[in-house]
Amino acid sequence: MSESPIAVEARNAVKAFGQGATAVKALDDVSVKIKKGEFFTLLGPSGCGKTTLLRLIAGFETPTSGQILLDGADITQLPPNKRPVNTVFQSYALFPHLTVAQNIAFGLEMQGRPKAEIKKTVARMLALVKLEPMADRKTSQLSGGQQQRVALARALAPAPKVLLLDEPLSALDLKLRKEMQIELKRLQMETGITFVFVTHDQEEALTMSDRIAVMSAGHIQQVGAPREIYTRPANRFVASFIGETNFLTGKSDGEAVQLDIGSKIAIKAPPGPVSLAIRPEQVRVVAANDPGALPATVGATVYFGTDTHLHLVMKDGSTLVARMQSPASGSGDLAKGTNVGVTFPDSALQLLGD
Amino acid sequence: MASNAEEKAESARTRSAWLLSTPALIVLLFAASGPLLIVVTYSFLTPGQYGNVVWNFDLSGWVGILFSKDIFDGTWHLADAHLSIFWRSVKLSLLTTAITFAVGFPTAWFIATRPPTQRALWLFLITIPFWTNLLIRTIAINEVIRNEGLLNTVLIWIGVISTPLHIIYTDTAVLIGMAYVYLPLMVLPLYAAIDRFDMRLLEAGYDLYASRIQVLRRVILPIVKPGIIAGSILVFVPSLGAYVTPRVLGGGKNMMIGNFIELQFGQARNWPLGAALSMTLLIVVMAALLVYVKASTREGNPHG
Ligand SMILES: Nc1ncnc2c1ncn2[C@@H]1O[C@H](COP(=O)(O)OP(=O)(O)O)[C@@H](O)[C@H]1O
Ligand SMILES: [Mg+2]
Numbered sequence: 001m002s003e004s005p006i007a008v009e010a011r012n013a014v015k016a017f018g019q020g021a022t023a024v025k026a027l028d029d030v031s032v033k034i035k036k037g038e039f040f041t042l043l044g045p046s047g048c049g050k051t052t053l054l055r056l057i058a059g060f061e062t063p064t065s066g067q068i069l070l071d072g073a074d075i076t077q078l079p080p081n082k083r084p085v086n087t088v089f090q091s092y093a094l095f096p097h098l099t100v101a102q103n104i105a106f107g108l109e110m111q112g113r114p115k116a117e118i119k120k121t122v123a124r125m126l127a128l129v130k131l132e133p134m135a136d137r138k139t140s141q142l143s144g145g146q147q148q149r150v151a152l153a154r155a156l157a158p159a160p161k162v163l164l165l166d167e168p169l170s171a172l173d174l175k176l177r178k179e180m181q182i183e184l185k186r187l188q189m190e191t192g193i194t195f196v197f198v199t200h201d202q203e204e205a206l207t208m209s210d211r212i213a214v215m216s217a218g219h220i221q222q223v224g225a226p227r228e229i230y231t232r233p234a235n236r237f238v239a240s241f242i243g244e245t246n247f248l249t250g251k252s253d254g255e256a257v258q259l260d261i262g263s264k265i266a267i268k269a270p271p272g273p274v275s276l277a278i279r280p281e282q283v284r285v286v287a288a289n290d291p292g293a294l295p296a297t298v299g300a301t302v303y304f305g306t307d308t309h310l311h312l313v314m315k316d317g318s319t320l321v322a323r324m325q326s327p328a329s330g331s332g333d334l335a336k337g338t339n340v341g342v343t344f345p346d347s348a349l350q351l352l353g354d
Numbered sequence: 355m356a357s358n359a360e361e362k363a364e365s366a367r368t369r370s371a372w373l374l375s376t377p378a379l380i381v382l383l384f385a386a387s388g389p390l391l392i393v394v395t396y397s398f399l400t401p402g403q404y405g406n407v408v409w410n411f412d413l414s415g416w417v418g419i420l421f422s423k424d425i426f427d428g429t430w431h432l433a434d435a436h437l438s439i440f441w442r443s444v445k446l447s448l449l450t451t452a453i454t455f456a457v458g459f460p461t462a463w464f465i466a467t468r469p470p471t472q473r474a475l476w477l478f479l480i481t482i483p484f485w486t487n488l489l490i491r492t493i494a495i496n497e498v499i500r501n502e503g504l505l506n507t508v509l510i511w512i513g514v515i516s517t518p519l520h521i522i523y524t525d526t527a528v529l530i531g532m533a534y535v536y537l538p539l540m541v542l543p544l545y546a547a548i549d550r551f552d553m554r555l556l557e558a559g560y561d562l563y564a565s566r567i568q569v570l571r572r573v574i575l576p577i578v579k580p581g582i583i584a585g586s587i588l589v590f591v592p593s594l595g596a597y598v599t600p601r602v603l604g605g606g607k608n609m610m611i612g613n614f615i616e617l618q619f620g621q622a623r624n625w626p627l628g629a630a631l632s633m634t635l636l637i638v639v640m641a642a643l644l645v646y647v648k649a650s651t652r653e654g655n656p657h658g
Binding site for chain 2: 079081082087095096110155158
């Protein structure tokens with residue numbers, strides 16, 4: 001995996017908006033390598049710099065310092081119309097004066113491809129996004145989901161080396177969004193084009209991506225496969241942004257960590273206070289007298305349909321959330337105030353490196 | 355009972371509606387249709403000796419548009435002078451439209467891309483000349499371009515030229531004047547169209563390999579076309595009938611249709627010809643409008 005060729009690379013990219021004291025660093029020394037043919041996601045809260053990074057790759061912005069490379073070549077100063085990179089805009093930005101087919105043909109015409117080839121490619125793209133019956137419609141006559149497909153087809157038609165997608169699904173309702181997630185994944189696999197996908201929705205990122213870069217405040221916090229990001233979050237931000245997490249505190253003596261909730265576990269960490277994370281589904285609730293279990297009291301019980309969240313008050317007063325499958329009948333609920341035991345595998349604990 | 359009351363109320367509403375539109379109807383009758391009917395009638399009468407008309411059906415007014423009668427042998431032949439006036443009018447009006455577009459488009463673009471709070475100020479600046487009397491504005495242009503005017507004085511002073519440029523009383527002078535006078539009529543509709551233009555489409559264009567020129571030609575111009583059409587009509591129509599500007603800046607020789615019509619009602623004492631010319635001008639303008647409207651509605655159909 002690690003030897004596969006790199007499609008896009010950002011090297012120490014900095015982008016500041018404004019000057020002097022009022023300058024905003026939208027990107028602060030971002031370096032990332034995106035591999036050929038992968039579905040790569042930039043994930044982070046609103047305002048963290050995802051769009052800015054995408055615009056640097058597309059060429060709509062030039063970095064304040066640092067470089068952007070495409071297939072190993074420095075394209076930092078290349079204007080957007082000279083970059084073999086296409087964008088699916090958040091607003092779609094379809095041309096209102098053109099039909100669906102004309103929209104899709106636009107990039108090919110600007111590249112000066114032969115007429116016959118354009119016709120064939122447009123037909124292929126229309127089939128790919130299942131819009132053949134709409135070919136001669138104006139884009140204003142289409143639904144949101146259909147406009148989305150036109151935007152995709154238009155950006156894919158010139159066969160770019162990299163396709164950039166800026167929160168393309170955020171304007172769609174939930175059902176359509178789920179459909180388009182599958183659709184996007186299919187398109188990416190069928191075309192083999194490198195996708196750089198931006199979202200602030202962690203679930204979308206986890207289900208669709210080959211790799212994810214988690215961003216916050218102009219920095220990339222962690223890059224990795226969804227499973228890696230979820231099970232081995234590098235720091236507190238990643239752990240809290242992706243999925244639900246319990247944070248634990250403890251003290252390390254260099255060999256093992258004494259947790260404030262009771263147990264001592266064999267995790268190597270520099271001596272001093274440490275913070276750790278554990279996912280709710282890793283926390284198990286057992287009988288209070290179970291050997292090795294930590295004592296806890298049931299606080300609230302929150303029902304989520306398939307899952308139930310149990311809020312457990314530990315002996316140091318902190319709360320640990322355990323996720324369990326809801327019992328088939330409502331009978332199994334533990335009453336508030338019940339004394340229980342809590343266990344978890346030591347390996348489920350993730351040391352956070354803030 | 356109820357329906358009877360309703361009917362009464364309905365007829366009362368109708369009556370008050372008619373009553374309220376009476377002023378408008380009177381204006382339409384006396385200010386629009388009335389004068390038009392008089393002009394049409396006069397165009398079919400015989401010219402009187404000292405102006406006015408003789409009530410006698412005569413087509414000479416209409417024939418006189420293209421032909422003139424030889425004073426000696428009374429034969430009709432093609433009136434070259436008339437044709438050259440028509441040609442000059444159309445040519446200058448088209449050029450005025452083109453110049454105001456060439457200047458007005460970047461201006462409108464500039465205004466539309468200012469921060470929203472500044473736009474009103476820029477639009478106000480563009481329309482300032484409009485609050486001044488047309489004659490005064492035209493004479494001001496005269497002051498600038500005449501042989502001893504501001505332009506020549508400055509150019510000679512900085513040494514670009516040694517003898518003054520002779521602009522005044524040429525077609526160029528008329529063109530400069532009309533372009534200046536009608537510029538706001540081009541800028542305003544263009545601004546309205548550009549203001550509605552979604553600037554994100556520019557990035558979509560660049561992203562899809564279009565150069566700046568291609569984005570202009572393939573994205574911007576087609577989308578703001580309604581504004582271009584509206585601006586062109588607003589400039590072309592009054593240019594074709596311009597009177598003051600060619601009179602003040604073109605001198606006596608460089609007549610346009612407007613001046614030619616005035617001549618018929620004045621010195622030439624040929625009211626029927628003047629009336630026929632007025633009608634011709636109106637018809638040409640209407641035809642131009644129709645062509646424009648056709649062109650702009652065909653826009654809606656991609657394969658038209
Ligand atoms: N053109 C701009 N001018 C000034 N500030 C900007 C501009 N574009 C983005 N920013 C700022 O940069 C930061 C990152 O923005 P952005 O990349 O759009 O975030 P995201 O896409 O992750 O929501 C934000 O604080 C935003 O206000
Ligand atoms: Mg964004």
